Amino acid sequence: MGFLAATGRAFLVFLEATGRLAMFTGSALSHCVRPPFYPRQILRQMIDIGYYSLPVVGLTALFTGMVLALQSYSGFSRFQAEGAIATVVVLSVTRELGPVLAGLMVAGRIGAAMAAEIGTMRVTEQIDALSTLSTNPFKYLVAPRLLAGLTMLPILVVVADIIGVFGGFLVGVYRLDFNASSYINRTWEFLQPIDVISGLVKAAVFGFLIALMGCYHGYHSKGGAQGVGAATTNAVVSASILILVWNYLITGLFFSTK
């Protein structure tokens, strides 16, 4: 009986959390499209997410592109397929590694910051203060972050794609002695618009998920410093897992032949 009761309780807690998240998401989305809007807040979040994430996303993409070229060379040379390296690099970066790694890095950077900021505002009653000043916290805090995440991640991923491919190019030309123009030709040869577009769709979804998790966990944090710490951890972990799950689902949607 104890086991059954424990299972049931865990299941109920899970259902409650799911329902709460669904209601939070629905309410947040409805506030994204209804006025008043807060352009200053949206701009601030866009700069935070888009501009200040550039260094970390750029470095991640650069070294990912470089290591891809290096790894595929050591693998492909075993069956004399070195010519495919440029194609492998550009497809891997645009379809998968660009959006996923940028998403994970931004989840660590931005998701954590959002949860900590909103969580601190919750425990210091700043969110209650917003309400008493006739300002809806969903409109003022949550909606700008969701919109900024949704729009900025694709832009970051375009940058990551370019830098990642450039990283592969650097290693290919300067370390593996490919001819520069033929490497570039190879890069373009098999690249199709859908490869890039699917990556950008992923990026938009990831950006939304990162902001949603940051806001949700921050908004529901309680109990002082410890509660804010827990909210921060939960925001990053749940955003990372959701990114990986949705990455699989979206890939299936775009590229499954069955």
Added chain:
Amino acid sequence: MPLPTIAPKIALSGVHKSFGSKRVLNGVDLEVGKGESLVVIGGSGTGKSVMLKSILGLLQPDSGSIRVDGEETTRLRPREREKLLHKFGMLFQGAALFDSLTVWENVAFGLIQGEHMPRAQAKEIAIAKLGAVGLTPDVAELSPSELSGGMQKRVGLARAIADEPEIIFFDEPTTGLDPIMADVINELIVQCVKDLGATAVTITHDMASARKIADRVAMIYQGRIIWTGHARDIDQSGNAHVDQFVHGRAEGPIKMQIRAL
């Protein structure tokens, strides 16, 4: 001294609120007259803050009625609630200033966001309100984290009175302040409430503050109002609970609350 009139500004009747199995408000009945300054005293964890937050609609009571200007507010829609909250100002216990904004932007927040006033005009009003709480204009450009606790309280007070609310709530206005600064804040509260002609509800466990601010005092204990009366009658309340609280004695009918709410 204003007495509770026929049509009270705020009227609570039979308000209940529980968190899980913990009953916090257990049938609160309370009336606050227009222009009156009511102080609600009570120990930590007796439901004072929950009562204020229920009136503001930050918490939804389980049952009972809360009327503001005779209008039932417990089942308001978000948009109507936002409108109603224009009547209210609140000074939070920790001041709850927005730390991403400067001092003047904090004070002007309700004017800019709530009433869509141009920023330049709102800034002028903000600086005037800062003056009303004894702060000079050079404080306006600082960030709240650069201010001491007492100064933050003043800014919080300026923000609460900025859009000239009809009703102001003070949540433990003197907690965490030294006795001199506490008295300064008390004086400012009395002055601001008088200037605005506002209705004020203060919750506190600081008796010096209560005596200074209150027209009328109500004592909350175990989620219920157990005594109300004029501030001058507080020493002859004839209620053992009130006596124990007013004189700060460990021995008496009130037992200490262990769990936080």
